[in-house]
Amino acid sequence: MGAEERLAALKLELPPAPKPMALYVTALRMGDLVYVSGHGPLKPDGSLIKGKVGADADVELGIAAARQTGLAILATLRDHLGSLDKVVRLVKSLGMVNCTPEFGDQPKVINGYSELMKDVFGAEAGVGVRSAVGMGSLPGGIAVEIEAVFQVKD
Amino acid sequence: MGAEERLAALKLELPPAPKPMALYVTALRMGDLVYVSGHGPLKPDGSLIKGKVGADADVELGIAAARQTGLAILATLRDHLGSLDKVVRLVKSLGMVNCTPEFGDQPKVINGYSELMKDVFGAEAGVGVRSAVGMGSLPGGIAVEIEAVFQVKD
Amino acid sequence: MGAEERLAALKLELPPAPKPMALYVTALRMGDLVYVSGHGPLKPDGSLIKGKVGADADVELGIAAARQTGLAILATLRDHLGSLDKVVRLVKSLGMVNCTPEFGDQPKVINGYSELMKDVFGAEAGVGVRSAVGMGSLPGGIAVEIEAVFQVKD
Numbered sequence: 001m002g003a004e005e006r007l008a009a010l011k012l013e014l015p016p017a018p019k020p021m022a023l024y025v026t027a028l029r030m031g032d033l034v035y036v037s038g039h040g041p042l043k044p045d046g047s048l049i050k051g052k053v054g055a056d057a058d059v060e061l062g063i064a065a066a067r068q069t070g071l072a073i074l075a076t077l078r079d080h081l082g083s084l085d086k087v088v089r090l091v092k093s094l095g096m097v098n099c100t101p102e103f104g105d106q107p108k109v110i111n112g113y114s115e116l117m118k119d120v121f122g123a124e125a126g127v128g129v130r131s132a133v134g135m136g137s138l139p140g141g142i143a144v145e146i147e148a149v150f151q152v153k154d
Numbered sequence: 155m156g157a158e159e160r161l162a163a164l165k166l167e168l169p170p171a172p173k174p175m176a177l178y179v180t181a182l183r184m185g186d187l188v189y190v191s192g193h194g195p196l197k198p199d200g201s202l203i204k205g206k207v208g209a210d211a212d213v214e215l216g217i218a219a220a221r222q223t224g225l226a227i228l229a230t231l232r233d234h235l236g237s238l239d240k241v242v243r244l245v246k247s248l249g250m251v252n253c254t255p256e257f258g259d260q261p262k263v264i265n266g267y268s269e270l271m272k273d274v275f276g277a278e279a280g281v282g283v284r285s286a287v288g289m290g291s292l293p294g295g296i297a298v299e300i301e302a303v304f305q306v307k308d
Numbered sequence: 309m310g311a312e313e314r315l316a317a318l319k320l321e322l323p324p325a326p327k328p329m330a331l332y333v334t335a336l337r338m339g340d341l342v343y344v345s346g347h348g349p350l351k352p353d354g355s356l357i358k359g360k361v362g363a364d365a366d367v368e369l370g371i372a373a374a375r376q377t378g379l380a381i382l383a384t385l386r387d388h389l390g391s392l393d394k395v396v397r398l399v400k401s402l403g404m405v406n407c408t409p410e411f412g413d414q415p416k417v418i419n420g421y422s423e424l425m426k427d428v429f430g431a432e433a434g435v436g437v438r439s440a441v442g443m444g445s446l447p448g449g450i451a452v453e454i455e456a457v458f459q460v461k462d
Contacts, residue, residue, distance in 0.1 A: 022261035023268035024284035028245060030305065035246050038285025091336060092343050096287055104448045107330035114331035130332035131346025131455045133404055134445030137288030140258045147285045151338065176415035177422035178438035182399060184459065189400050192439025250441055291442030294412045301439045
């Protein structure tokens with residue numbers, strides 16, 4: 001089963017492919033890699049999930065934000081590639097959580113994204129290397145930002 | 155018009171190519187990519203722009219620091235490549251802003267760097283993927299640190 | 309002298325190769341590069357060095373944590389490659405320090421890792437590009453997290 005078929009079976013709704021918020025492109029292909037810009041938790045209605053985990057947001061909101069960020073990244077990939085079936089595998093992700101200095105469950109939060117990637121691309125191709133870390137702040141107060149690299153084929 | 159000609163037309167002054175502040179090299183070529191270490195806002199007089207945006211520094215200082223960081227990166231690239239005309243394109247940047255936990259205009263700050271890259275390398279080759287995020291702190295209290303990857307040719 | 313021989317001469321003890329703490333792999337090979345996930349300061353007894361540098365931890369603890377993180381990365385590389393002699397060079401490191409907003413000696417802290425890499429892989433192959441930055445927080449309160457890319461051969 002390909003990624004597009006899995007996505008349909010999971011009844012997942014992608015947000016519209018995000019527009020750049022500033023002077024960058026959302027994705028760029030170099031050889032067989034696609035570099036993906038830092039994405040936020042963009043919802044289908046165009047709003048973003050905001051909050052500082054450990055203060056005005058809890059771990060569950062963080063997990064949902066990480067998952068929503070993954071859906072935004074999928075929207076960008078489909079927009080750039082034409083189809084998610086051109087993704088060979090997830091290579092690398094940097095998962096950044098907007099949280100308090102005392103917060104320590106960044107891996108649990110970023111799993112909201114990683115579980116989605118596994119569900120869509122499979123247990124081997126959907127699991128790459130990763131860092132999950134706590135940021136002092138993120139643009140517009142979003143709860144999570146993730147940048148990633150994927151291997152692709154024509 | 156090539157990057158060196160554009161740089162001259164813009165009358166931009168590059169700082170001296172930064173020396174490593176610790177045990178690393180400022181740039182490293184692997185195939186057709188040059189990986190660039192995290193750079194700070196080094197000025198031609200050798201000083202660095204410091205400050206925490208949202209506290210003792212405002213957005214305008216942050217933008218100026220991001221632009222100055224871009225000039226330092228250009229100095230490193232020219233030093234390693236011999237000429238900026240060997241840059242094919244900007245691939246990827248991680249823009250890190252030293253700011254308060256409440257600050258949310260990281261994309262605006264990092265645009266100070268991204269506008270410079272567009273001016274020097276052009277609207278296509280000078281615009282890559284990017285993350286703009288808020289750090290808890292940066293070395294020596296510098297206002298901005300940016301690491302990047304460029305595609306180059308011989 | 310190869311890396312394995314140098315490691316033996318230095319009488320360095322590697323911790324057990326870290327298991328993923330969440331949904332990711334610790335290392336992934338793509339062509340001649342190995343991408344390494346964010347690692348923490350894992351000790352041979354399985355515990356992690358924790359602390360916030362500038363608050364409940366000092367620079368010396370940070371340096372020791374960075375070095376221990378390097379040993380954990382070496383354990384992962386040996387586990388994935390069979391031997392550290394397959395490492396051609398260190399390409400890139402992102403060194404993240406769990407520290408206070410006022411802390412500014414991240415380069416000194418991350419040198420604990422960089423000195424180790426130089427000792428094991430040599431003054432040319434063991435020194436790559438690097439960023440050393442201050443994070444708001446890290447998983448489980450660890451003092452340092454480092455992700456890296458290495459060039460490898462068969």
